[in-house]
Amino acid sequence: MERKARSPPGSATGAAAGPPRGEQEGKGREERQGPRAPGAWAALPGSPPAASPAQSRAPAATVVDVDGVRGSGEEGTEVVALLESERPEEGAKPSGLGACEWLLVLASLLFIIMTFPLSIWFCIKVVQEYERVIIFRLGHLLPGRPKGPGLFFFLPWLDTYHKVDLRLQTLEIPFHEVVTKDMLIMEIDAVCYYRMENASLLLSSLAHVSKAVQFLVQTTMKRLLAHRSLTEILLERKTIAQDVKVALDSVTCIWGIKVERMEIKDVRLPAGLQHSLAVEAEAQRQAKVRMIAAEGEKAASESLRMAAEILSGTPAAVQLRYLHALQSLSTEKPSTVVLPLPFDLLNFLSPPSNRTQGSIPLPSSAKPVEPLNPKKKDSPML
Numbered sequence: 001m002e003r004k005a006r007s008p009p010g011s012a013t014g015a016a017a018g019p020p021r022g023e024q025e026g027k028g029r030e031e032r033q034g035p036r037a038p039g040a041w042a043a044l045p046g047s048p049p050a051a052s053p054a055q056s057r058a059p060a061a062t063v064v065d066v067d068g069v070r071g072s073g074e075e076g077t078e079v080v081a082l083l084e085s086e087r088p089e090e091g092a093k094p095s096g097l098g099a100c101e102w103l104l105v106l107a108s109l110l111f112i113i114m115t116f117p118l119s120i121w122f123c124i125k126v127v128q129e130y131e132r133v134i135i136f137r138l139g140h141l142l143p144g145r146p147k148g149p150g151l152f153f154f155l156p157w158l159d160t161y162h163k164v165d166l167r168l169q170t171l172e173i174p175f176h177e178v179v180t181k182d183m184l185i186m187e188i189d190a191v192c193y194y195r196m197e198n199a200s201l202l203l204s205s206l207a208h209v210s211k212a213v214q215f216l217v218q219t220t221m222k223r224l225l226a227h228r229s230l231t232e233i234l235l236e237r238k239t240i241a242q243d244v245k246v247a248l249d250s251v252t253c254i255w256g257i258k259v260e261r262m263e264i265k266d267v268r269l270p271a272g273l274q275h276s277l278a279v280e281a282e283a284q285r286q287a288k289v290r291m292i293a294a295e296g297e298k299a300a301s302e303s304l305r306m307a308a309e310i311l312s313g314t315p316a317a318v319q320l321r322y323l324h325a326l327q328s329l330s331t332e333k334p335s336t337v338v339l340p341l342p343f344d345l346l347n348f349l350s351p352p353s354n355r356t357q358g359s360i361p362l363p364s365s366a367k368p369v370e371p372l373n374p375k376k377k378d379s380p381m382l
Helices: 076-085 099-114 199-205 207-223 230-235 239-253 271-313 315-332 344-349
Strands: 124-127 131-137 150-153 159-165 170-181 185-194 257-268
Touching: 124 131, 150 344, 159 199, 170 207, 185 207, 185 230, 185 239, 199 271, 207 257, 230 239, 239 257, 271 315
Parallel strands: none
Antiparallel strands: 124 150, 131 159, 170 185, 185 257
């Protein structure tokens, strides 16, 4: 890394060339040289004294290594680590076939030609419409698109092929514990529907597809459900499943897998939590029933009040109501008959202001009231 520093106004003119660091670090560095004007560059601390004006006219190297004057070496360490990580691995074998491998391929082709047509039956296979075939020749993945559907040719002694099913796969996620936002522990299971999208990438990146997808679904669901409460999990299953699908797609696309659908099957709560929720739901139902009964009583009392107001304004309606009550008592035929007081007596006992005008005289079924002090009759014998 090379850097040039300008001197402030009024500073001494001069230039100093630091020793190259390439010999110390084993890295070759290019030195830039150019004409140097008086007062253009300033010497760093610790450099030799400034040259005379005559010497400053001559071209001089202006390479300054500032790696040694950094306040902290963390940035340099990170840059070196990044550069080393981008280097190709030493001794890495190229992806193409070697000379010996090409000789084996040519020998196999010659043998197939010599034994034709018997050998051709061992070199041709059939691939179904929903399948794709990946061929490895001497351990190397053959370039190009996967083979299929139809016939494909391979060398039975040098090639190994793997069939990949592109149809929709179903994976059941067993019950696993999750912790909700309101610190409740529950068990949840799900179903994941996925398909193989890139057969070459899939075989070169994953060994056990079902296990990888299962563990990924479980960890993703634990991470997402930790931000939701129990009520949200029970009511928003579709939204949660869609969020899990999007999170899975962002990871499985690197493996060559496409997640088509994600569904939450069941939510299993602990026994204690189920009992508390049942008690809470029963209490809410009882409160609702009481509110409905209170509202009904209120409506009935309002209706009775309105009926009383209407009857109090029409005396004839009160008399008709009285007759209707007598008729209902006579038709029911009870064992005990209760006879109400006559309406005229009630009208007589009421205040004069509330007495009914034009009332209909009704026959009284009660016995006549005897005087309190009846006169004693003389005995007939006297």
